[in-house]
Amino acid sequence: MQQLSSVTEKQEPQKMVASRNIFYLADVSGTGYWRRILPIVTTDAIFKACGIINTYTMDFVPDPRFYVGLNSVTV
């Protein structure tokens, strides 16, 4: 038990997630890249530091459970 509690004490405090968002991209050539992907990759570290987790995908997820706890879905 002693060992377990010492391991627990050394753990980093869990970072707070302020917001989780899903972005469905329609394309990756024009708008999809210049207005969405490029700003994302240039600012992602800042967003993460602020606890804002953005996920980008072109594959639609139809399972309602996937959207529980999300702040926004952008299509």
Added chain:
Amino acid sequence: MTRKTGTKLIYEIDDAMGGDDIPLYNRGRDAFAKDNIQQNIKYMLNAVDLVTVTTPYIKEYYHRKYGVPLEKIVAVPNLLSRMWFGDRYDVPRKLAQFNHYKSKPRIGIVSSLSHYNTHGATDKDGIVVKDDFDEISDVILDTLDDFQWVVIGYLPENMR
């Protein structure tokens, strides 16, 4: 689905989607001209929580064309906020670059294939329609000595 989970649904669009407002050379024009597609677009735009666009003009367009309430449309301009990267902007370095290149400034053109008539689309009279690049190609060719033109995406054959 998002209603049940309390998730905001946002529709992001930076182009006109009205059938008559899409250029003749755009491959998607015929599909967007169909009534059922237009009805779907109108339904989607009005069903979401927020519509984001690039300019106040296109904000007004979606209000006028599809009846989306103005308060539900937000114009988010194409830029990175100073708040995000302002402390990384090196003013002396930028000034040095400007002074180095000011005799022949660099102009960038960034676009995708949807702005080009690569398949020779014609109007109702059979005349090949001009695309976005045709409108500026003469200016580019006439000013090659004055500017560095940098095209990212696609350069038409006749400009290479």
